[in-house]
Amino acid sequence: MAAGNATHGSYRSTLENHMKAYDKLPPSVRETMRNALMDWATQPYVTARRRDGIGANQLSDMIMRDDMSAARKDAKKDFGDQAADFLAAQPSRRKRDWFDSPPKRKAR
Numbered sequence: 001m002a003a004g005n006a007t008h009g010s011y012r013s014t015l016e017n018h019m020k021a022y023d024k025l026p027p028s029v030r031e032t033m034r035n036a037l038m039d040w041a042t043q044p045y046v047t048a049r050r051r052d053g054i055g056a057n058q059l060s061d062m063i064m065r066d067d068m069s070a071a072r073k074d075a076k077k078d079f080g081d082q083a084a085d086f087l088a089a090q091p092s093r094r095k096r097d098w099f100d101s102p103p104k105r106k107a108r
Contacts, residue, residue, distance in 0.1 A: 017043070018042055018043070021043040021045075024046050032060040033045075037070075037071045037090060038067050038070045072087065
């Protein structure tokens with residue numbers, strides 16, 4: 001996987017700070033980040049949500065748009081004329097997985 005802004009960003013972050021920011025995101029946005037082709041830093045999205053009042057759906061769309069833009073750029077740089085084939089071969093994004101399911105409670 002190509003490196004995204006998680007490794008080449010303009011600020012330093014620790015894994016602990018990365019996970020704190022990730023936990024602040026809504027479940028649908030966390031799902032989008034897990035299924036992204038690139039490895040994205042979470043804090044800029046948390047800041048945008050707080051500062052600009054961006055909703056979860058808009059934030060997910062923003063991440064998908066950023067992800068595809070970065071993937072296209074990397075594919076064009078690395079594969080030239082075969083970039084479209086590379087992008088078509090990428091696994092499809094999942095809609096839901098077990099991380100998104102709330103824990104089952106025992107009946108009392």
